[in-house]
Amino acid sequence: MVTRRLPPLRALEAFMRTVRLGSARAAAEELNLSPSALSRRIANLEEFVGKKLFTRARQAMALTDEGHQFYEAVNPHFEALARAVEGQSDNLSLLRLRLGVLPLFGSQRLFPHMAQLRKLHPLLHIDIDTGPHLEDRVGDTLDAAIILSRGPERGLHAVRLDENKVHAICSAEVAQRVGNHPDEAVLAKQTFLIHNELPDSFVAWKDAIGMRDLDPSAIDHYDSGQLMLEAAAQGLGIAIMHDDHLRRADDDRLHELFDLDVDSPYSYWFVCKPIALESRPVRLFHDWLVKAGL
Incomplete structure (x- = not known):
């Protein structure tokens, strides 16, 4: 040989x-x-x-x-x-990754595949942080993060994970009350649920129905997409969210208002400092995430 x-x-x-x-x-x-x-x-x-x-x-x-x-x-x-x-090797220590993740992305898209990641890289362990201002903490308290953003700050290595549509999501009762076609007088009487960090989604949706100046009776602000979905299902308001979240929730209580094709200003991104890609935990997770296409 x-x-x-x-x-x-x-x-x-x-x-x-x-x-x-x-x-x-x-x-x-x-x-x-x-x-x-x-x-x-x-x-x-x-x-x-x-x-x-x-x-x-x-x-x-x-x-x-x-x-x-x-x-x-x-x-x-x-x-x-x-x-x-x-x-x-029996001598290698655990590989530890400090990852910032928005809760809804974690529950709907990341965690269902974590067993696959663990099987592929058994020494890779991840500390999950769902706190605020994830992008600002990358390179400090976080090794990397998955964020919703118009586009990450310059100086970060960034991978766009998706492109989305904006939907208005609500309960069956609210959908029946609002009707099948946008009516400004009816919509003005509704409560809308808006994520604190995604205000332009509501602007894009209003533009799509031709009601840029729509002034609803109330806007309730949330810092959790998961809670927004539950609030919408309970009839507490109309959640302005991504179509992907509605599809992955697979909740019969949730309904989409109108038949609209509204591009979202925001996408999910994986971000880290460029030098962090030399860290084996970051590199392993980055390569797996991109290949898995979550």
Whole structure:
């Protein structure tokens, strides 16, 4: 049997970390190397594969086309190797991720798949935080978060998880009272339920029915989508929410008002600091989330 020659693993690690961090200087600091030592390791890898992986100009390094191809080919196997070692080692400690999640996303979309994640990465454990201002706490008290946003702040690594439609959701009794077609006089007498952090959803819905200046008798504000759904089911008002939440709730008490196609200003996003992707817990969760398509 022919024994294949393995690539220099330290050089491969230097290459992978440089690509993921987007900076040779940051990669050198992470690996506790001097910039010249990092450059030598990458040069050794280039010599091994016989390809120029980076272009070098002063202190900047950019992937060549062959470098991109090499990364795309190697990255899945690099992660598979890490998982294999992780699964066979009794000495590795738990991998801990501090994740911010909105409760409704957690209950409807994340938790139904957590057993699959645990089976794939048994050492990965997640501390769940459903507190306020998740985006502001990423990089501080949180490693990463799943947020509802028009678009995350610059400087964050962000992955858009969906696009949604805005629906008006209520009980059967309220739906019967409101009728099948928008009537401003009738709607003005209703109570609307609005999420504190998603006010523009109501604006988009009013625009869609041609009633931008609609002034309902009351607007009740919530900081929980789960409670909004329950309040709507109990007949306490009309919840302005995403169609996805209505579908996933699968609650016969809930009904949609009118037949409208209203684009939501907001989407769910996974966010973290770019450097956090070098943290194995963040990377494992990020890659699983994107692949799972929750």
